[in-house]
Amino acid sequence: MAGMPASKTNPGHYFEDFSLGQELRHATPRTVTTGDVALYTALTGSRFALQSSDAFARVCGLQQAPLDDALVFHVVFGKTVPDVSLNAVANLGYAECRWVTPVFPGDTLSTSSTVIGLKQNSNGKTGVVYVRSTGVNQHGDTVLDYVRWVMVRKHDLDAPAPEPVVPDLADHVDPADLAVPEGLRFAGYDTVASGAPHLWEHYAAGERIDHVDGMTIEEAEHMMATRLYQNTAKVHFNQFTEGQGRFGRRLMYGGHVISLARALSFNGLANAVCMAAINGGRHVAPMFAGDTLFAWSEVLETAELPGRDDVGALRLRTIAAKDQPCAGFPGRGDDGSYDESVVLDLDYWALMPREAAQASLNP
Amino acid sequence: MAGMPASKTNPGHYFEDFSLGQELRHATPRTVTTGDVALYTALTGSRFALQSSDAFARVCGLQQAPLDDALVFHVVFGKTVPDVSLNAVANLGYAECRWVTPVFPGDTLSTSSTVIGLKQNSNGKTGVVYVRSTGVNQHGDTVLDYVRWVMVRKHDLDAPAPEPVVPDLADHVDPADLAVPEGLRFAGYDTVASGAPHLWEHYAAGERIDHVDGMTIEEAEHMMATRLYQNTAKVHFNQFTEGQGRFGRRLMYGGHVISLARALSFNGLANAVCMAAINGGRHVAPMFAGDTLFAWSEVLETAELPGRDDVGALRLRTIAAKDQPCAGFPGRGDDGSYDESVVLDLDYWALMPREAAQASLNP
């Protein structure tokens, strides 16, 4: 029993428990299944054809429909919570997030993280921890890789501050570094089945799209989603404690807001079939049960992909707002402050078939 | 980009956008799985043995448990919403609905529709559109075929009225046209496992059955069900907008009411293991979260099936009522008006094993 912690329960890591270069192998390997896919559909209403239909995915060169990329993110992310953010005060940001290998039902996902930055705050009570987290499948292939940074409490306020190290993070993922899922080819892509005729060539930087629809969220829904991801962050589940806290409410997992905004974005971006990278993201404000989510997107950039004429990349900024339809594109004002309705500001790369993908069908 | 719509989002079709004979191939092919089956069980509590147990289904000649027929209906139906009823004012009716090929986990469903009738209303602002919709599996086999008609808004009020065409629809499906799933044979049917001893011979026209139990519905449940079916009708999801609307509430998808009534009907119709056809149906009143659903059924007709001594058909009228137990069989009064509790009046054919199905077990 040497080296056993005094308590059997998980205290999480406090700021002083992290050290630069530290490797954290996270618990709870998870086999993802068609059951997870069905629940994800029921909880988000996602309709992207590649993830919805095995037959459609096979035409596109895959063995079957892959899991929704955001679902993969949440499962990989959830495993890091007990080690990285159980004592977090705030989830500060994401960067350099790339999906690498597609995930199929039956795959088993595990996650590990490396501490790549540490900076104690001047108040001496908290510090910022930067981790690079990697999700792998049962073959050891990387499925997802991302950096996030969180503000974590110190437990022992007398613990010395570490040498501050802030990693140099890319402003955005270079499109040349985006991974197209192995085998994916869009020859014969069917835009009637996919739900919209608009392909990569039809989008231009600066274009704004109101995704029109609104989705109200219930407590049961966001808690089921978050438990499905085995994410244990306490603020999502415990009304007894949260009722006495700052908001008096359970907070919705911010990742579920990303999923809902992405599902809403189908209306206008139906052919943005894969998320390839997250350049950055900010949970601007908390979202609660009873709120209705709306979203809009701006095309920030379009990029060709090396050696591919069947698929291109769109860099999208998706903003989600609560209780505010998005025809007016609520966002940041000239002073940099957000409209009070905004809950999410997400900058990501999506993959979209190009016109050449249809050539074989429409000679 | 020639021929691209001005907007990237789906405006749906308005009345003037439909033309007689028009073919609509709907988006979002969907692979249905055991995940969908589990969710359907969790959302409805359905207990029909043939759909609950692979072992039971194999004794009955099928490869495994087929999906619940109502679940198949909802998935097929959901695909038509963006093209047929996004701008609908009212869902007016169903007719000639037949299940043809059973659906198993792993099958991929797609839907297409043909416009078979059009009639502008005298107000010049709306019109009735009749479509025949067909769901097929990945082999192109028809799994479901039905007619529905909806009242749809005009967008351009100056658009000329089409020549009115109202299709000649059957009052009910002829029992000779009912499809028994290929391979299904009820020799060895186990009425202990199925939950009731009452077989086809034990029911008689005119018989009324109170299904006794009541089921209260929550917002999270009907929204999860409706998203599972990838049905995008806005009134089910958006409290922000609906809160300002006629009811001040989100409306429950009427198809989910059918599923709940059907699940309740197990208590009294446990051996009505397949829905074979819907002759007609009417959503008499909207249903909201917090309402408790009850149901009762009347046997309208019993019919032998050509060449089959193991299975017969029952024509059933199932009426569902909210916040009203059904021992008193609430329905239509002498003046044709419904009891104010009634939300659904459904006329359908069910398949039920006959006494001969048990002969091999009870010689």
Next chain:
Amino acid sequence: MAGMPASKTNPGHYFEDFSLGQELRHATPRTVTTGDVALYTALTGSRFALQSSDAFARVCGLQQAPLDDALVFHVVFGKTVPDVSLNAVANLGYAECRWVTPVFPGDTLSTSSTVIGLKQNSNGKTGVVYVRSTGVNQHGDTVLDYVRWVMVRKHDLDAPAPEPVVPDLADHVDPADLAVPEGLRFAGYDTVASGAPHLWEHYAAGERIDHVDGMTIEEAEHMMATRLYQNTAKVHFNQFTEGQGRFGRRLMYGGHVISLARALSFNGLANAVCMAAINGGRHVAPMFAGDTLFAWSEVLETAELPGRDDVGALRLRTIAAKDQPCAGFPGRGDDGSYDESVVLDLDYWALMPREAAQASLNP
């Protein structure tokens, strides 16, 4: 139609309908799937590695991840409700519950019961019925075996009281009778993946563990869980009727409280990977939607298992409380009465890897 009941609906059994030695084969065989597993995860947040990961389960000698033991219990139990407890006044207790054969996705479960005791109450209006229920898979292997007793109403108050027979039930299951799932071997057990370093040797009788976390439950969640188990007990679903009843509320299925307490117990008992037996259990008070559940456990006993150095058994008493964090270990006072927060008092055996299980990894 000879011998057909007058009504087509299920009246359940009243006290006078039971007879000693009576065999009840229950309806609704059920194929369990990865869909059920995903829903169970979404509804409980369970994180035990053996049930979460096929890859982890294979290292432990199983073909794939087995279903959570409590999920198996609920599916087996649910089938008994229409025959045993539809007219029950109270669910009085459990004993001699043993899991025997592990259940995997694709297995089909059925349940039968034998009446092993009957005792009419002195009021002449109710009686206690003892049944031994056995769940089997599609091969006829016993997966679960348990005794429960319930208080059931008489319908015909003039029916004669049966000779009272109260079965002699074990105070607890002898550890020598615990079944270790066939093939399960913990050589190479990975305590990083499982989430905690604490193995069987690290627990001692008398030790108390506060599981720390709290979980608030919604109506949609407990109803979805209970329908997933095809448990038809009316009090869980029908607000119209329950609103007029004793509590004015729907009651949560007590088994779901067991599942939630077990899921919470991961924090402190992460390596208690299997439930092997329930020695006894009491639903001390009802639980309602909106309540937040907390739990703590006491180690009652540790036991070696015959011929096994890789796995041992822990006898645990888990107490769950509502709206009461468990750092103070709320339980029974000196006068035997429970703290008013307590909803569940469960005495069970769990299997846990021993230090030898890691020897091959850490020579």
